[in-house]
Amino acid sequence: MDKVVDTPAAAVADIADGSSIAVGGFGVVGVPEFLIRAIQEQGAKDLEVISNNAGVDGRGLGLLLADNRLRRIIASYVGENKEFARQYLSGELEVELTPQGTLAEKLRAGGAGIPAFYTITGAGTQIAEGGMPWKYDTEGNVVKESPAKETKVFDTFGEEEEYVLEKSLAPDYALVRAAVGDRHGNLVFNSSARNFNPPAAQSARTTIAEVEKLVEPGEIDPDDVHIPGIFVHRVVPLTAEQVADKPIEKRTVREA
Known part of the structure; x- marks a missing residue:
């Protein structure tokens, strides 16, 4: 029952070329940054990714885009990423745009066994x-x-x-990021990170979660669990330094 894996690299080691992967996150919130970076280092290519958005330049899925590791993307919102636009318009990337609510339900239904x-x-x-x-x-x-x-x-x-x-969508893998997780894979998400992480986690044959805080089984109140451990196969605890590495999508200031 202990699903903890020591490092992101070990957690994604079996992701092969051509795999389909659902990736959680909403904008830059709740994105499994370190699992994505581990795939970048691992070398898998020709990937089909299902995600609400395509990351931003230099972070999240933007890293895999920059390395030309993505063959196809199913997404709802694809702004904020110039490299995405360049690859799509130049014929390097296949893109299936899907309404946001429909995308969430395609993932949730896939996890529920609804075709x-x-x-x-x-x-x-x-x-x-x-x-x-x-x-x-x-x-x-x-x-x-x-x-x-x-x-x-x-x-x-x-x-x-x-x-x-x-x-519905039932990809090979899902990568998600949770605020809290236990060794059995029960997960809790914070605020808008809950938008796409739960349906992504439900959908896949193998779900890998990076968690900001790892606790022991029983420490999460059952009523607080957003995704039960039955959907989660690997749990990767993040370091304090990794947890603190959170970007701001758009910096704005008000006039004095």
Whole structure:
């Protein structure tokens, strides 16, 4: 039951080329920075990443982007990263943009064993009709676009509306960051770090969590657990120095 692994490097050692990986975090909050850095050092490439956003230049997934280690990204928000934009528009990176709530549910449903679900989000748009550019060539021509999705009309609350069938996501691995975790893998997330870390942790065949504070089993009140240990396979405790390494996405000051 003790799932603690001493180092990020040991935790990600078996991630192979071509793996699919869900990565938690919201902006720069709750990003598993040290697991990502360990993958950078480990050398895995041609990765498919599922994440709310694509990191920022020089941090998080931005590190793997800079090394051209990502083949494909499924994401909701891709601003704040110039290298991402460059690779996408130059044909080096395939991108599947997905509505934010739909992305979270695709991960959660994958973890719950639900292969697909209907949602009203995206009905009547290119999300349902297809034609969104997934990949460009070096000349800026679209060489791969999203396919049309199955739709169905449901009578909801006395009104017929069109819904879109979305397939769930069940990647090979998930990397998440928790504020507190115990040796059995029970995790607690802090504030907005709870947005995408829990569904990412639920979704994968192997979930690896870096934790800011490691406690013994029983120290976390069961009512406070956000993700139970059944979903988590490896726990990596961070050092005090690593915990303190937290960026500010945008520094702003007010006028005097």
